[in-house]
Amino acid sequence: MRSAKDFFSPLAVGAPAPVREIPAKPSRAIHFFDPGNPKMAAKVPDMVGTVDVLLGNLEDAVKAENKEIAREGLVKIGQEVDFGPTQFWTRINSLDSPWVLDDLTTLVPAIGEKLDVIMVPKVQGAEDIHYMDRILAQLEAKAGITKPILIHAILETARGVANIEEICAASPRMQGLSLGPADLAADRRMKTTRVGGGHPGYLVRADAPRNEAGELQYDAARTTYQQDLWHYTIARMVDACAMHGLFPYYGPFGDIKDTVACEDQFRNAFLLGCVGAWSLHPVQIKIANKVFSPSVEDIKHARRVIAAMGDGTGAVMLDGKMEDDASVKQCKVMVELAERLAATDPDLKAMYDAIEVD
Ligand SMILES: CCC(=O)SCCNC(=O)CCNC(=O)[C@H](O)C(C)(C)COP(=O)(O)OP(=O)(O)OC[C@H]1O[C@@H](n2cnc3c(N)ncnc32)[C@H](O)[C@@H]1OP(=O)(O)O
Ligand SMILES: O=CC(=O)O
Ligand SMILES: [Mg+2]
Numbered sequence: 138m139r140s141a142k143d144f145f146s147p148l149a150v151g152a153p154a155p156v157r158e159i160p161a162k163p164s165r166a167i168h169f170f171d172p173g174n175p176k177m178a179a180k181v182p183d184m185v186g187t188v189d190v191l192l193g194n195l196e197d198a199v200k201a202e203n204k205e206i207a208r209e210g211l212v213k214i215g216q217e218v219d220f221g222p223t224q225f226w227t228r229i230n231s232l233d234s235p236w237v238l239d240d241l242t243t244l245v246p247a248i249g250e251k252l253d254v255i256m257v258p259k260v261q262g263a264e265d266i267h268y269m270d271r272i273l274a275q276l277e278a279k280a281g282i283t284k285p286i287l288i289h290a291i292l293e294t295a296r297g298v299a300n301i302e303e304i305c306a307a308s309p310r311m312q313g314l315s316l317g318p319a320d321l322a323a324d325r326r327m328k329t330t331r332v333g334g335g336h337p338g339y340l341v342r343a344d345a346p347r348n349e350a351g352e353l354q355y356d357a358a359r360t361t362y363q364q365d366l367w368h369y370t371i372a373r374m375v376d377a378c379a380m381h382g383l384f385p386y387y388g389p390f391g392d393i394k395d396t397v398a399c400e401d402q403f404r405n406a407f408l409l410g411c412v413g414a415w416s417l418h419p420v421q422i423k424i425a426n427k428v429f430s431p432s433v434e435d436i437k438h439a440r441r442v443i444a445a446m447g448d449g450t451g452a453v454m455l456d457g458k459m460e461d462d463a464s465v466k467q468c469k470v471m472v473e474l475a476e477r478l479a480a481t482d483p484d485l486k487a488m489y490d491a492i493e494v495d
Contacts (some may be wrong), residue, residue, distance in 0.1 A: 145309055148271050151278035157307035159382055161251075161322055162224055163478050164187040166416040166425035167315070167386065169228070169395065171199055172214055173207030180419075181214055188422045189371075189413065189477045189481075192226040195240055195321075196258050204236045208243055214486045215248030226289070228256040232265055245276035245286070252286050253380045254312050260290035261318060262300040266307035273310065285310055291388065293317025301373055305381035313384035314374050315415065316406075318367055319391070332391025334402050339364050365405055375410035382494045387414040396424060403428040430485055431475045431494055439468035440494045 145155050168184065170177040172193040176372040184191060193211040195204065218225075227244060244252065255264060257269055269288050277285065286309045292298055298321070305311055316388050318333040329336050343360045345353045371387065378385040388405035390399040401415045403425055413429050416422045431439075442460050452461040479486035 147278070148274035148351045149278040151281075152274035153277060153283055155285055156287070157309070159287065159312050159384065161477060163481055164224065164313075164384065164386070165189050165413045165429035165478070166418040166421055166422045167192050167226065167256075167413060168419075169194045169198075169389075171203075171207060172210035173199065173203045174210075178210055178214060180486065182218050184419075184422075185218065185221050188223060188416070188426075190224045190226050190254075191220065191255065192228055192415075195236070196228050196230050196234075205239075208236075208240060212243065215244075215251050220251065224253040225251050226254040226256060227252060228258060228291075231259045232268065233259075234255065239305040241272060242457045243274060245273065245282065246280040249277060249280055249282040249286060250284075254287045254289050256289040256291060256315070257299070258291045258317070259293055260304055261294055261296045261332070263307040266304055266311065270308040270310055287312035289313050289315065291315050291317040292370065293320035293388075295321075298370060298373065301377040302380070305377045305383055311381065311383050311388060313412075314378055315386040315388045316370055316374060317388050318365060318370075321370065321390065327366070333367070333387075333389050334365050334392060334395075334398055337363060339366050366400075367407075368409075371406055371409050371411065375404070379410065379425045384413075385411045387411050389417055390421065391417070393418045393420065398419060400424050400428055405453075421475055426482075430478050430482070431471045433488060436470050436475050436489055437494060438491050439471040440492070442468040443472065444494060 145157060147154055166188050167190040168188045169179060169192050171177055181191060187489040193207075193214060195207050197210065199207045215225065218302045229240040229244075255269070255273070257265065260266065266288060273286055273288075288308060290297070290304055290310045292301065292314050297304065301471070305314070321327075322329050340361045340363050345355045345359065346357050348354055371385070374385045390402050392398060394415060399421060406414060407429050411429075414425050416425055442455060442465055445455050446460060450462050452459055475485070475489055479489050
């Protein structure tokens with residue numbers, strides 16, 4: 138392990154100095170597009186400003202025979218598009234694949250100055266992040282890149298989950314983590330074939346009622362409650378990210394047509410502490426932008442608590458409920474997020490500005 142004193146030194150002579158804090162940029166939707174698909178690529182310029190992150194995907198969902206076309210398409214998009222307020226990310230191929238070295242040695246010199254974050258799939262442990270850290274520093278130095286490209290790891294192997302804290306702590310470049318429920322399910326030998334979301338078989342059932350004689354009626358109709366398969370992993374991810382100053386994200390929701398369940402899955406992640414989710418289809422961008430922005434009701438309540446709490450210490454009663462030093466901190470999390478998002482989202486700003494606090 139590196140000495141703490143060296144942690145913020147560049148890993149190659151001439152590479153930019155590592156960042157000391159990961160910028161909290163809006164990233165409610167990380168929108169995936171295949172840069173080798175002409176229809177999707179054509180839509181990218183018009184999507185700028187409508188989504189927080191545009192991610193050119195080179196890994197899974199891009200056919201093996203199209204890997205080079207996708208990489209070339211990404212370079213073209215990176216060079217030609219002005220991304221304005223939208224972040225520009227890519228997902229490279231996995232570190233054991235035949236494509237990743239060419240991904241890195243092509244992308245960094247060609248579009249490294251524009252790339253905010255590189256998403257690394259199937260991260261297993263700190264060693265994968267150390268590899269990325271060093272090679273990025275070397276490539277940045279060679280290309281004269283002036284700001285360090287950040288790293289985002291997908292949590293999609295059992296070993297990656299077991300090593301989550303060391304992954305987060307492995308480099309000052311670590312920007313965040315995403316849950317990768319499809320690969321993670323396969324790696325863990327889970328028995329779901331769905332891409333994220335719930336499963337009707339993962340449930341708890343109400344107790345059997347008794348008849349008048351007090352006998353249990355196991356065959357009687359009983360309410361069942363579907364549970365969240367991903368709760369444990371998302372919660373671990375949120376804690377690890379909070380501990381290391383990184384940002385946690387829910388990943389893909391594959392049932393594109395089920396916008397209602399997608400919204401529920403995204404909201405669960407938001408409530409647990411995630412800042413965003415992936416969007417696989419344009420229809421999911423709106424869902425993520427809505428869910429990962431605090432609601433008017435939340436902000437109204439939060440502002441009232443903050444106002445009522447004065448210097449933020451002590452206890453007050455508001456609408457029959459106790460508020461104190463801790464709940465005012467919860468409210469500040471909400472208000473600070475709202476202010477950050479409103480700074481780049483005029484519709485959201487207008488919505489929050491119109492709130493009247495009584
Ligand atoms: C599971 C683990 C993972 O790794 S998830 C991440 C990897 N997967 C992906 O990146 C998938 C990205 N999305 C897609 O490939 C497509 O959206 C899929 C799901 C195949 C659906 O495509 P398609 O059947 O064409 O949808 P559609 O007819 O409703 O499309 C309407 C128009 O929108 C376009 N579109 C579609 N998806 C995107 C996208 N992600 N970004 C930009 N544009 C998109 C379509 O090309 C179509 O365009 P047009 O109106 O015909 O010109
Ligand atoms: O890459 C994402 C996943 O779910 O696998
Ligand atoms: Mg995956």
